[in-house]
Amino acid sequence: MAIRSRSYMFVLYPDNPAHEKIINDRLPLYDATWILHDQDVDDDGVIKKAHVHAVVHFQNARRLSGVAEEVGVEENLIEVVNDYYGALRYLIHDGMPDKHQYSPDDVKGNVVSFRKSLVLRREVSETL
DSSP states (O other), rough: OOOEEEEEEEEEEETTTHHHIIIIIIGGSSEEEEEEOOBOHHHHHHHHOOOEEEEEEEEEEEEEHHHHHHHOOGGGGEESSSOOHHHHHHTTTTTTTOOOOOOOOGGGHHHHHHHHHHHHHHHHHOOO
């Protein structure tokens, strides 16, 4: 059975000319939110290759293969998002103190949904 979802997370590498074109020209055409991760470190403390995480949300469920073809991204660089607001918070590593904390000001695209994800998390935390 083909995988279908309304939301997907992409990993794109800005040093790849095809990915750079997607980041600059394609993502802004979608309900997409993205950020450059250039301070992530591996288990040995070495900074990982710079990459962009992008969360793309569609009005209707779409097949992963169709999304990959339409956007021009390899399928292995896309994953289904089950928690849309959680995926948006992941962009800055919100709630992940062991990871580099990125600034909300560095988030691009649909910042309204992104900011809503932070407010919702804060509201949940305050009720616990």
